[in-house]
Amino acid sequence: MxxxxxxxxxxxxxxxxxxxxxxxxxxxxxxxxxxxxxxxxxxxxxxxxxxxxxxxxHDDPGGFLATDRAREIYREVLGLLKERTVTDYAAQRLETIYPSPCRARIEEVRAFAREALEREPDSDVLAALEGVEPLRQPGDVRVRERCLATTDAERYSEAKEAIPELSVEVVEDAQGLAELARGYSTVVALDESFAGVTVDGDVQVRPDALENPAEIVPERPLSFFARNRDRLRAAIAVHRAADLEADCDLAALEDGLSRLDDDGTVAGDDELDRLTTAVDDLDAAASAAESVANDQLRDAIREEDVTIEGSDLLSLVERGAGVDSLLSRELADEYAAAVEAAREHLIDALDLDTGEAEIARRVFGDEPTFPVERDEDAVSRLREELTAAKERRAGRLKRELAADLADQREGARGLVRTALELDVELAVARFAADFECTMPAFVWDPAADGDGGDAAETGFAIEAGRSPLLDEPLEAIDPVDYDVSGVALLSGVNSGGKTSTLDLVASVVVLAHMGLPVPAEGAELRRFDDLHYHAKTQGTLDAGAFESTVREFADLAQGGEGSLVLVDELESITEPGASAKIIAGILEALEENGATAVFVSHLAGEIREMANFDVTVDGIEAVGLVDGELEVNRSPVKDHLARSTPELIVEKLATENGDSGAVATNGGRATADAAEPGFYDRLLEKFE
CATH class of the missing domain: 1.10.150 (DNA polymerase; domain 1)
Known part of the structure; x- marks a missing residue:
């Protein structure tokens, strides 16, 4: 591509x-x-x-949604689907499902939708999906305590590109390597010529380092998993709740994630925790140990009864001796005990092992002093030892964990991708369940699509459809049966459901061409090239707008084969008499062109009389008035011109007042003429 x-x-x-x-x-x-x-x-x-x-x-030319109202219908049904997603990803993913005239694309999504309808929107799965998000790329990883070393400039460039996380240094010989080792905790030499060279420090000769970057920089895979730890855990929960197959070992991945902290360091290792704590607490522990020694020695001096004879005092003074000499002579045992207490406190506080304890003991010397002071050089040596041990331990654990997780990276990506796609499927399943949808049947055009029935004789047929766009509970919506082949006029009373029927037809056609289930017990339709839905115009159009509207229908009439045209009360664009003539002419052109069309109109009778072909007139029939409210059969009756609301009201008045004629009063003398129709009867006759 x-x-x-x-x-x-x-x-x-x-x-x-x-x-x-x-x-x-x-x-x-x-x-x-x-x-x-x-x-x-x-x-x-x-x-x-x-x-x-x-x-x-799919070589899709686009433009299936040919009018503003058609696009509004699509956005509304898409909105209903998106409302049933859990993740932002699924809502965006649904944007890639659009109404298309291409059979291959429709069939592709239909295959997806059929699988989606098999899904069960379990509450545990939906709850687990709340934590799933697309994986994030880790930020730039920089490791400063390690470096790569080479003598070759070309190798240098390769290393910079292969392992950007580490500094790459050019050295000339083993001496240069030794200098690097003094500045870095680990130096990885890339040249085989360094094999066997002995220098102080941690120097590893790894000619294959660029082929195995995860071993040299385990932080690379670990940063990916650390950054996405919660998302991966949520995806694992989704797979378990939905019983999905996974391309990786869920238990192993979960175990690896449990050993990883948010910052990419290894968690849950007692020895690493001990060393980390010891490094962090060293200064505080040394100060506390110093206080222990001084407090104990101070108490010993305070309690000790020291006697110095004159000759001894004179000798000490002549030698310039001070309190240290006095301690050495008179309180040697007490000083040794105080220092030992300080050493033990430091060792215990830092939980040091035997080797570390030997270094820690040098922090407090044997030579008596008061106050007792720690040896800063010894503290530094202990810090270096602990830090080096910590880094060695952390490095080994990182390499081990990176090795465990590195091979799971692609599986982890698939894990999250599958969970996110499941949310898309569940949104379709929930939509289908909420609106009692079914997969529609297409009658493919044999000329355009290679097989199928006679699409030229097919428009659409909807059985027990309920418009998802009505702001009513599903159970409160009357199901509608309606089918049209060719061109039809739809008549009916005001507020009888004509516009809702057009919305239902448009919704079914849009969803079907998206490849999705439709809100009906059954639906069959041809593959349409485009959908033209013209909403009701508010008020009469001026001359310019009227001309533009007529031009639009002229273009449609000339090239509308394979189109579905839905029009709501086009007569409102101009005077009723002219409207009937114009609509009749448009219907004639559409009928000749093989389009499928439904025009809602209150002028259905007049239009039928003016058309030069036998145009079908369907009617949404009001069966009567109950407590001032219309009682309507919402399914259009085929080949039936529906009565208007005024006719129903006049009929009701005529029925309530009887059929005996008018009663007049003339000079107090009442007369009745049964042969003469009453006022309401005469009005009713005008509708015949």
Whole structure:
């Protein structure tokens, strides 16, 4: 797939998409999450790009939704689907499902929808989905305590590209390697010529390092899993709740994630925790140990009865001796006990092992002093030892954990992708359940599609359909049966449901051409090239707007074969007499062209008389008035001109006042003429 051939993808966007591991797969699958990981592409834009790629793949010309009202219907039904998603991803992913005239695209989505309808929207699955989001790319990982070393400039460039997380240094010889080892905790030499060289410090000779970057920089895979830990755990929960198959070992992945902290360090290792705590607490523990020694020695001095004879005192003074000499002579045992207490406190406080304890003991010397002071050089040596041990331990644990997780990276990606796609499927399943939907049957055009029935004789047939756009509970909506082949006029009383019927037809056709289930017990339709839905015009149009409307229908009449045309009370655009003539002419052109059309009109009778062909007139019939409210049969009656609301009201008045004629009063003398119709009867006759 040529990326720049996709609608809306220019050179810059194509470059960004090319950085994906498999851009063609992501574009063909409508994988919005993966597309959105390309540099500079948001999730919303990713949906638009995916939609353009799908159209390009199916050679879809677009434009199925040919009018504003048709586009409104699509956005409304799409909104109902998106309301039933849990994740933002699924809502964006649904944007890639659009009404298309291409059979291949319709069939592709129908296959997806059939599988979706098998899903059970379990509450545990929906709850688990709340934590699932597309995986994030880890930020730039920089490791400062390690470096790569090489003597070769070309090798240097390869290393910079292969392992950007580490500094790469050029050295000339073993001496240069030794200098690096003094500045880094670990130096990885890339040249085999360094094998056997002995230098102080942690120097590893790894000629294969660039082929196994995860071993050299375990932070690379670990940062990916650390950054996405919660998302992966949520995806694992979704797979378990929905009993989905996974491409990776869920238990192993879960175990690996449990050993990882948010910052990418290894968690749950007691020895690493001990060393980390010891390094962090060293200064505080040394100060506390110093206080222990001084407090104990101070108490000993305070309690000790020291006697110094004159000759001894004179000798001490002459030698310039101070309290240290006095301690050495008179309180040697007490000083030794105080220092030992300090050493033990430091060792216990830091939980040091035997080797570390030997270094810690040097923090407090044997030579008597008061106050007792720690040896800062010894403290530094202990810190270096503990830090080195911590880094060695952390490095080994990182390498082990990275090795466990590295092979699960693609499986983890698939895990999240499957969970997100499940949300899309469940949204379709929930929509279908909420509106009692079924998969429609298409009668394919044999000339255009290669097989099927006679689509030329088919428009649409809906059985027990309920418009999802009505703001009513489903059980409160009367089911509607309606079928049209060719061109039809739809008549009916005001507020009888004519516009709702058009909305139902439009919703069924849009959803069917999206490849999705429709809100009806049954539906059959042809594949339409486009949908023209003209909503009711508010008020009479001026001359310019009227001309524009007529031009629009002229274009449609000339090229409308395969179109579905829905029009709501076009007569409102101009005077009633002229409207009937214009609508009759439009219907004639559409009928000749093989289009399918439904025109809602209160002038159905007049239009039928003016048309030069036997136009079908269907009617939404009001069966009467009950407590001032219309009682309506919502399913249009075929070949039936429905009575108007005024006719029903006049009929009701005539019935209530009897059929005996008018009663007049003349000079107090009442007369009755049974042969003369009453006032309401005469009005009623005008509707015949």
């Amino acid at each position: 040529e990326l720049e051939s996709i609608p809306g993808v220019g050179e810059k966007t194509a470059r960004a998409l090319s950085e994906l591991d498999d851009p063609e797969r992501a574009l063909r699958a409508g994988d919005v999450a993966t597309i959105a990981t390309a540099p500079g592409i948001s999730q919303g834009r990713a949906a638009r790009i995916a939609r353009g790629a799908i159209r390009h793949e």
